Amino acid sequence: MDWMKIVAAMALIMFIIFLFPRARHMMENSPKGSSSDWMSFVIPIVMIVLFIMLLIQLV
Template sequence: MEWMQILAVVAGVMMLFVLWPAYKHWSVNSPKAEKGDWQAVLLPLAAVVGLVVLLIMAVR
């Protein structure tokens, strides 16, 4: 295995260690989603997907 791969694995594992406490905190302390909350998130995310598709078409 090359050095780049070893470093990439190290970076990935470190990221998991960093993310775990934040995940535990937010999974316990996040408020419950109310009606319309997810819709309000999915709308802009759909726009992001549309933009990425447009950008791909622009560089092809």
């Protein structure tokens, strides 16, 4: 292993050590989604899927 791989592995380990506790804290204390929040997510996704299906049918 050359020194670049060792440095990259150490940086990856440092990212995991520093970011994992913060991410866990954010997930535990984040607001829960309501039904209207989910619908505002689902409707654009369905529209995109339908548009892609239309484009596939036109080909």
